[in-house]
Amino acid sequence: MAKDTFLNRKATLNSKGKPIELNAQAVMAILNLTPDSFYGESRAAGIEEALRKTETFLNEGAKFIDIGAYSSRPGAADISADEELQRLIPVVEALAKTFPEALLSIDTFRARVAKEAILAGAHLINDIAAGNLDEAMFATVAELQVPYIMMHMKGTPQNMQQNPNYENVALEVFQYFDKKIAALKQLGAKDIIIDPGFGFAKTIEHNYELLQQMQILNSFGLPILAGFSRKSMITKVLHNKAADALNGTTVLNTIALLKGAAILRVHDVKEALECIKLVNMATA
Structure with a gap:
C-alpha cells in the first residue's frame, strides 16, 4: 500500500540551503506561460495573471508551483532560449518577491534557462529530457x-509521438533512470526526483502498462512524481476533452499514490489534495 512505499524514500530535499520536506505526498501546480499549452486553464498571460493563479494554488494547498515557458505538448512549436527566458524570468522574479515561501519549480530542458531561473528566485529544476536535450544540464544541476x-522521454516534443517503440516499457524506463541517477550522483547532484513521463513518447498502451508496474521505481529510494493531469491517455480512452478529464485524472492519481507517487503534478490542486487525503485514510 501507499504508506509502505515511503519507508525507505528520501524525505528531505535541499534547495540552496532551504530544506524541503517530503514526508507526505505533495501537490505540484501547473502554471504555463505559453500560449499553446494543451489545457487552456493552465495558461497565464502575463505577470498579473500568474500572480493570481499562484495565490489560488497556494491557498488550495499546493507545495510546488511548476512554471513552464516552453510548451512540451506533442508537436508543439519550438522556441528559442531567449524567448523562453523573456516569458519566464519576469514571472519568476515577481512570484519569488510576492510569495517568498513558495517553492518554484522551472519546467525547462535548457541548462541556461534553468540557471537563470534559479538565480532569479526559483528552487527546483524540472527537466522533461533528463539532460538529453542539453548536455550541460547535469553539470548545471550539480x-x-x-x-x-x-x-x-525519447526524442523531442516535436517528434516523441512518432511511433514510440518498447519491448518492455517499465523495464526500459527503470534502466533509463538507473543510468541517469548514477551519472548525476557522480557529478555531485544530491536531490533527485524521478518522473516516469506519462504521455511522453508513449502510446496509450505504453502509459497504462507503465502505470501498472510503476512500483518498480520505488527501489531507487527517490521521490516519484506522477503527471497525468487531463492528458490524452485519459481523454482518448474516455472519448472526452481535457476540460472534462478531471475525474479520470483523479482515478489515475489514486492508482499512482498506491504505487508510491510522492508528488502529483496537476492542474487542479484542491481535488488532488482531496485524493491524497482519502488514499491516506484508506491505507492508514
Whole structure:
C-alpha cells in the first residue's frame, strides 16, 4: 500500500540551503506561460495573471508551483532560449518577491534557462529530457545544488509521438533512470526526483502498462512524481476533452499514490489534495 512505499524514500530535499520536506505526498501546480499549452486553464498571460493563479494554488494547498515557458505538448512549436527566458524570468522574479515561501519549480530542458531561473528566485529544476536535450544540464544541476526532477522521454516534443517503440516499457524506463541517477550522483547532484513521463513518447498502451508496474521505481529510494493531469491517455480512452478529464485524472492519481507517487503534478490542486487525503485514510 501507499504508506509502505515511503519507508525507505528520501524525505528531505535541499534547495540552496532551504530544506524541503517530503514526508507526505505533495501537490505540484501547473502554471504555463505559453500560449499553446494543451489545457487552456493552465495558461497565464502575463505577470498579473500568474500572480493570481499562484495565490489560488497556494491557498488550495499546493507545495510546488511548476512554471513552464516552453510548451512540451506533442508537436508543439519550438522556441528559442531567449524567448523562453523573456516569458519566464519576469514571472519568476515577481512570484519569488510576492510569495517568498513558495517553492518554484522551472519546467525547462535548457541548462541556461534553468540557471537563470534559479538565480532569479526559483528552487527546483524540472527537466522533461533528463539532460538529453542539453548536455550541460547535469553539470548545471550539480553546480546549483538544487533538487532536480528528471523525466523519461525519447526524442523531442516535436517528434516523441512518432511511433514510440518498447519491448518492455517499465523495464526500459527503470534502466533509463538507473543510468541517469548514477551519472548525476557522480557529478555531485544530491536531490533527485524521478518522473516516469506519462504521455511522453508513449502510446496509450505504453502509459497504462507503465502505470501498472510503476512500483518498480520505488527501489531507487527517490521521490516519484506522477503527471497525468487531463492528458490524452485519459481523454482518448474516455472519448472526452481535457476540460472534462478531471475525474479520470483523479482515478489515475489514486492508482499512482498506491504505487508510491510522492508528488502529483496537476492542474487542479484542491481535488488532488482531496485524493491524497482519502488514499491516506484508506491505507492508514
